[in-house]
Amino acid sequence: MRIRFKGWMFVIMAVGMVAVGCKSSKIDPFPPSGAVKGWQKTSDTRTYAAKDLYQYIDGDAEQYVSAGVIRTSTSDYKYNGQLEATVDVHQMSDAVGARKIMDKGQTSDAKTVPVGDAGLAYSQSVVFRKGPYLVRIVAYESSPAAQEALLALAHGIEARL
Numbered sequence: 001m002r003i004r005f006k007g008w009m010f011v012i013m014a015v016g017m018v019a020v021g022c023k024s025s026k027i028d029p030f031p032p033s034g035a036v037k038g039w040q041k042t043s044d045t046r047t048y049a050a051k052d053l054y055q056y057i058d059g060d061a062e063q064y065v066s067a068g069v070i071r072t073s074t075s076d077y078k079y080n081g082q083l084e085a086t087v088d089v090h091q092m093s094d095a096v097g098a099r100k101i102m103d104k105g106q107t108s109d110a111k112t113v114p115v116g117d118a119g120l121a122y123s124q125s126v127v128f129r130k131g132p133y134l135v136r137i138v139a140y141e142s143s144p145a146a147q148e149a150l151l152a153l154a155h156g157i158e159a160r161l
Contacts, residue, residue: 029089029133029160030075036156038149042084043076067100068093079149083139087157090134098129115154116161126150130161 033040046056050069053061057072064072070091077085092098095117102118105127110120116135119128124146125138135157139146 027161029073029135029157030087031153031156031160036153038080039153039156040078040081041075042078045073045075047071047073063104064090064101068097077153079145079153083141083143083146083149085137085139085150085153087153088136088138089157090136092132092134095129095131098132098134101134102127102129113151113154115151116158119154121147121151123147124150126154128154128158130158133161135161 028045030041030045031039048056049071050065053064053069053072056074057064070093072088072090074086074088077087079085090098090101092101099118102120106120107122110122113119113121113126113128115126116128116130116133119126124140124142125136126147127134127136129135135154137150137154137157139150
């Protein structure tokens with residue numbers, strides 16, 4: 001009887017450990033309002049599974065799907081009540097897919113910036129990758145402080161990945 005009880009206890013503990021190990025930790029990469037100085041989150045986060053990505057990225061979704069995108073989440077932000085930006089976080093199946101998309105989109109006016117595993121800044125955007133994540137932050141206008149502000153938001157997102 002004692003052996004049988006110990007056996008069942010072992011099975012219950014093993015199942016419990018597997019269940020805990022299988023829980024997917026859902027990462028929320030979007031900093032709440034005020035978490036990054038000057039930035040306010042101005043929309044709810046919208047998420048698209050790979051099969052629905054065409055609804056968000058019209059005409060360009062296939063390159064993300066072929067690179068292994070699992071899901072894309074997006075949210076809008078405003079800096080100091082003026083500069084508006086959209087943040088897209090693409091979760092890929094692996095870091096290779098994130099690198100593939102980032103490298104394909106790189107143009108000659110890109111400036112390397114220290115964020116994530118690799119980062120690029122343009123006049124109105126910052127793109128970086130960290131592990132299986134590809135993050136694209138695009139401002140709707142250019143201003144003297146835009147690139148610095150976008151980079152600050154990029155670091156805030158990086159810290160949450």
